[in-house]
Amino acid sequence: MRSPIEFRSDNAVGVAPEILASIGEANEGGELGYGGDRWTTMLTERVREVFGHAxxxxxxxxxxxxxxxxxxxAxxxxxxxxxxxxxxxxxxxxxxxxxxFSGGAVMTAVPGEGSRIGSEQLRASLEAVTWGDPHESQPAVLSLTQPTERGTVYEVADIAELSRAAAEFGLTTHVDGARLANAIARLGCEPADVTWKAGALAVTxxxxxxxxxxTDAIVSFDDSLSDELVYRTKRAGHVPSKMRFQSVQLLAYLADDLWLRLAAAANQSAQRLYEGLRSLDVDVRDEPEANIMFMRLDNEVIDRLEELDLMFYRIAPGVIRVVTSFKTTDAEVDETLVRFRTALSG
Ligand SMILES: Cc1ncc(COP(=O)(O)O)c(C=O)c1O
Known part of the structure; x- marks a missing residue:
């Protein structure tokens, strides 16, 4: 029987065994709630080590x-x-x-190639602001997604340059690192290089x-921001009394580079798939720099791929998104290429 192969999202797959096991370990004994437990204390220490920030x-x-x-x-x-x-x-x-959550701040779009904000576009956008005019929302923060929603990655120097330009106008920088590990695995850099050393004050x-x-988390590199987040997380109902079960997941995630190993596996599957698809002349939009790729295909081919039990998102007519995960195996990638060959040959 043909098994479905999952490419809809990296959140459509299960949990890494090390993380699942950690939850069981935290299930023993009594611990204080709201972050007063030993795993949350250990997590703070671990984050300081991993990000090299005291x-x-x-x-x-x-x-x-x-x-x-x-x-x-905040x-x-x-x-x-x-x-x-x-x-x-x-x-x-x-x-x-x-x-x-901000009580009304707006989001202003700044374009750039490959879903990455361009430095010229950022400067142009900041120079066009009427600073001090209460009719106009005043830019306060630059948010960069790393890796981007398109599967591209900012170089360390790009983040540093963008956050420097933002700082000249009084903005601070936030990094949406929903897949930060995939970017770090791709860049082969230290977590600090792509976050606070490049100018980011806070990272998702x-x-x-x-x-x-x-669990996901906010990592803050600024004391006054951290002090404010203590209150903001509580007021938003995001300080769980059994926080230990989130903290222990993050501890296991950051232990022994597990986060980077899982991400590297997902990235490597995307690369293997990309190379196979290129040899089949599939129109893949960008070479994946992380674990996401988009491709153009005839709608009939897309229908056939679905009939062949490949699972992905249709983004627009004739465009699909494929996301690999830490669970994607080489055998699944190779089988996917067999199914593509079948679908393409009609
Ligand atoms: C780049 C990026 N940021 C943030 C999020 C939000 O994560 P969640 O769905 O856990 O709220 C996602 C989820 O897809 C994402 O892709």
Whole structure:
């Protein structure tokens, strides 16, 4: 029997065994709630080691949307503007959560190639602002998705340059790292290089899409931002009394480079699939730099791929999105290529 092969999203697959096991380990004994447990204490230490930052703080929250919206709300006044790419998840897929949590800040789109904000476009956008005019939302924060929604990755130097330009105009920088591990695995850099050393004040650290069960987190590199997040996370109902079960997942995730190993596996599957698809002359939009790729195909071919039990999203007529995960195996990629060959030959 032919088995379905999952490419709809990296959150459509299950949990990494190491993370699942960690939840069982945290299920023993009594521990204080609301982050007063030993796993949350250990997590803070671990995050400081991993990011090489002595005062970094981590706030486990259940979703990437919550992490983005709460971090951004603490980085902008209600009359502020959050600058992001038009493809950014915060502007396209979060139901305005950042505007809600910030008490009304708007999102302003700044374009650029490959879903990456361009530095010239950023400067042009900032230079066009009438600063101090209460009729106009005042840009307060730059949000960069790393890797982008299109599967491209900002180089470390790009993030540093964009956040430097933003800082010249008084903005701080946030990184939506719902798939941060995939970008770090691709770049082969230290977590610090692509975050605070490149100018980011806060990062949304994704885990659920890369083997976690039920947690992402905000990592803050600024003490006053962290102090504010203590209150904002609580007021938003995002300080679970059994936080230990989130913290222990994040501890397992960050232990022994598990997050980077899982992400590297997903990236490698995307690369293997891309190379196979190119040899079949499939029109893949960009070479994947992480674990996401888009491709153009005739609609009849897309129908046949679905009949052959390949699972993916139809993004627009004739365009599909394929996402690999830590669970995608080489055998699945090779079998996918067999099914593509069948679908393409009609
Ligand atoms: C780039 C990016 N940021 C944030 C999120 C939000 O994550 P969640 O669905 O956990 O709210 C997603 C989810 O797809 C995403 O792709």
């Amino acid at each position: 005062t970094a703080r981590i706030f486990p929250v259940p979703t990437g949307t919550a992490a983005n919206a709460l971090a951004l709300s 980085m902008t006044p209600p009359w502020g503007a959050i600058l992001c790419h038009p493809d950014a998840h915060i502007i396209t897929h979060e139901g305005g959560a950042s505007s809600l 650290l994704g885990a659920t899409k890369n083997g976690g069960m039920s």
